[in-house]
Amino acid sequence: MAEYTLILGVIGSDVHAVGNKVLEVALEEAGFHVVNLGVLVSQQEFIEAAIETDADAILVTSLYGHGEIDCRGLKDALIEAGLDDVLLYIGGYLVIGSQRWEDVEDKFRAMGFDRVYPPGTMVEDFLPQLRADLARQRGESH
Amino acid sequence: MAEYTLILGVIGSDVHAVGNKVLEVALEEAGFHVVNLGVLVSQQEFIEAAIETDADAILVTSLYGHGEIDCRGLKDALIEAGLDDVLLYIGGYLVIGSQRWEDVEDKFRAMGFDRVYPPGTMVEDFLPQLRADLARQRGESH
């Protein structure tokens, strides 16, 4: 299996570090090359890291509720940087309070995220999807 | 103040004895002449006790949920026994489960109860009402 490079990071002013750490270890164990930017990551840092490491996917985390504001314009910036084919995932508590999940998902899909995951998503819950998306993407772009 | 006689009892196959005991003591302390029939009291027993003691009011308790079935025909039987002017109160968990209180109250008012009290009614909650009703009733009937 070709090795895939994943960028991890918690966006904006968010400092929730525990899930980020767990994700890093679990995805490395699952055989990925993981570049973990940690917490308090700006849009610019995500983009720079993706360019530098020729990443296959960016996994954004947002737990603290400001995800909606923090992610505005991220997809456009990626496209501008020529990274339109990098998979863009997001997971966590994406809005303030508990809103209907379908609405939250739609909102973030419309913002350009390929996959949107609800709170409490376990690694085993999204791993098959991630592998499938990566395989499809590589098939398409190579 | 003239002494009023109250009949207490838990109707039907109901054995909830604690509230009945508390009511007895509290109403005696409040100055009433209390005739407590205890638990498992039939309609007939209520009526006989009311005749025997020339009671001013009957306070029916029903906690276990069968109150609706147990109280059918009670008012008619009282009227038949010439006790139409005896005040008829009921309190407790009058139906199965928790239904809208307004509906429960309407149902039991329609069944001939002068006052209907919800679960958790404390003695101080209904005592003023009881005194007022008794005074009015004596005023009218004498």
Add this chain to the structure above:
Amino acid sequence: MKNLHNQLDWDAVEEERQEVLTQWPTGSEVDYEEGARYIRSLPRSRNFALCLQDAKEKGITLTQPRAGVPVAVDHLDLLRFLQNEGEADLLPTTIDSYTRQNRYQEAEQGLEESRREGRALLNGFPAVNHGVDTNRRIIDGTKVPVQIRHGTPDARLLAEITLAAGFTAFEGGGISYNIPYAKQVPLEASIRHWQYIDRLAGRYQELGADINREPFGPLTGTLVPPCVSHSVAILEALLAAEQGVKHITLGYGQCGNLVQDTAAVQTLNRLAQEYLEQAGFPDVVLTTVFHQWMGGFPSDEARAFGVISVGAAAAALARATKVIVKTPHEALGIPSKEANAEGLRTTKQVLNMLKDQMFPETDALEQERMMISRETKALVDRALELGDGSTAAGAVRAFAAGVVDVPFAPSRMNAGKTMPARDNEGAVRFLSTGNLPFAKDILDFHRDCLARRGETEGRKPSFQMVVDDIYAIGKGMLVGRPR
């Protein structure tokens, strides 16, 4: 030496059975040998007695709700919901109050009306009216064991029908289902009826069908001091063992003080074991059940969750074999199935978080255990003495003499001379000991406990304290302090 002389002769019971089975048409469906075969065919995970035995060995606490609605399909739906959404380890079938009073005609009417109106008009499942086959569908439709729970002085027909249907556990006893649940039924009668039931359960056991029997521990549910409920539990355990019952679960209703609650669960097991061994029944499998607070609940659901959790914590720390779970609707009326499942899940969370922890062993705990043991022995020994070889007679005479005396009981067979109240730490003590045959130092102990509380509150111990304690938990407290 086994108390075999107290066992009912099966041939005599057979004769009595013919009469019992005609009390309601469904009696004719009963075939106990087929019932025993069916029970033997159940996997271990669906036999109530064996699940409890396994839990005891593992040292874990199982959860069980209370639940019963009149119409059979609805009842099965309810049980499945509690099994799947409530993750109940054990299930109940709670019987309606008319059936409990053998008023099958009224139960029939309530059942029909419930069907017609599409809402429950009975407060439980009228198992006798449903008959054997319908009851069997309950067992066939569930993955965990199911127990019959009720409050019936004469439950002979109910036992016949539900055991034949495949229920593997049957709650109740000649004392515990009379004193809190009846007014006029003589104890002789109810105990005799329950000897029949125990003999029947023993017969199933002889045929290899394990049946669990559980005296009703909490009695009136309201400030019952441990020694009172322990005495009744032990007397009923002896009565059941005499008839051949091999799986007995003894119950205790939470009082609210953690030391007292832990001591109560621990002594219940030890004392019962002692008495059973003495009486020649060392092979009975004894387990315990802890009932979350059985008295008045707060009507606010959030507060009710707090009460439920304190009970779950006590059950876990004391290592009861199972816990009977209350619901956030307790003070609102018969709970919705959702509320029932919530109570179960709250309880399970607390049990799981505390299952690797024990209530600490201290002098105070040992002291409390000693006190409960001495008190209980005083009552049980005197009762057995009065019985002069007959446990049943002993129980009857003990109640008549007020040697065992349950607070707030509606039954006229109960002396009603004791009155409980909480001490300064919330443990339930006696304000009046009535005729309980206690040694002087025990009497002093209770008086001192309440005197200390009185001092703290600046009032004399009195019935007002009792009333305050009755309301206390419902109003968000444990000890009913004056405001």
Add this chain to the structure above:
Amino acid sequence: MKNLHNQLDWDAVEEERQEVLTQWPTGSEVDYEEGARYIRSLPRSRNFALCLQDAKEKGITLTQPRAGVPVAVDHLDLLRFLQNEGEADLLPTTIDSYTRQNRYQEAEQGLEESRREGRALLNGFPAVNHGVDTNRRIIDGTKVPVQIRHGTPDARLLAEITLAAGFTAFEGGGISYNIPYAKQVPLEASIRHWQYIDRLAGRYQELGADINREPFGPLTGTLVPPCVSHSVAILEALLAAEQGVKHITLGYGQCGNLVQDTAAVQTLNRLAQEYLEQAGFPDVVLTTVFHQWMGGFPSDEARAFGVISVGAAAAALARATKVIVKTPHEALGIPSKEANAEGLRTTKQVLNMLKDQMFPETDALEQERMMISRETKALVDRALELGDGSTAAGAVRAFAAGVVDVPFAPSRMNAGKTMPARDNEGAVRFLSTGNLPFAKDILDFHRDCLARRGETEGRKPSFQMVVDDIYAIGKGMLVGRPR
């Protein structure tokens, strides 16, 4: 002898203040002397510091929620709701995350959007943007004391504005609001900023306005061993006392084992008292705050009520002065006000039912207290040694050397070489001790604890155990056993 040499010179602070107050336009509204007069005019029942002092004397545990929404009228409604419907004894004002990072421009934008869209786009109350007068309306509108709660490495302007507005309590500290809440902020900087805040609070105190200061106890909220949070708490208590603070509340986040939790609350108080006395501050009023489980919660509300209740029970049995309450929505998102009030009422019910009971004194408890004390002293003594007279420098160097090391902290100032895991009874121990300056027998103790758990589970202690423990409570357990 007081560590007076560490106190900031007020004239120098005054100069710094002029710069701070220009960071955002609302800074110009600040008049601290008027603020102090206002606070002095508040009745005792509305002063946070004094309410805690009274609770400590009475030996009771007060409840406090977390809550904050962006728009001021909504925030006041929320607080009043929690006061009236949640019966909160103390209130919070939780600040949004932009303000915490001094990004007032983004906070302004979020506030405006929230107003426009009629829904919250900020996760808290942007107090700086609101300014002194609007903040004062919060204090005027509530009947119980209100505290500012946040997570801000540089909270100087926030403190200026909210103290001037009349808030009588301010959470945070130079370590506890940096290590878990920042990535790049040097400890020197955050500690210096918090010395400013403590000096400001001390100034209010000099003017007779009692102000409560509370280091943030739970840190990362996830499996933080007591000695780690105790060390930070004690260092911050010293730092605050040096600047003239007289009311300090030290915090601890529930770990889940009742013995450990009780020992932790008890030692926190005793150790801090010792260190404060040694440093010449015997007159500081010390109180404790117990945080209900701060890590991942179950998403099911019924289970969340269980977690909340276990925390409430531990707080009551350990006699914490206050308990910070979680809500049944913890794992769902920022709670509705109803859910918040529910968490408060559940907690209050449990507190009330246990307030007359204490966690039993045993050898195991004493052993746990001794362990926590020895561990904490090892860390604090080494830190003070490194500081050589400067508590601040000691703290900075201790973190640089990994002498104090917070598990899972995002900050680069934190060594990040320790790793916690639960033992067989659920107490939080060290899987890796990194550079913690522990004696050999302490190191052995932790290794043995985890080895025993490993044996029970048939696996070697490893990071997988940690991951399992991180998820455990959310999945309904305490110890993350393999399935």
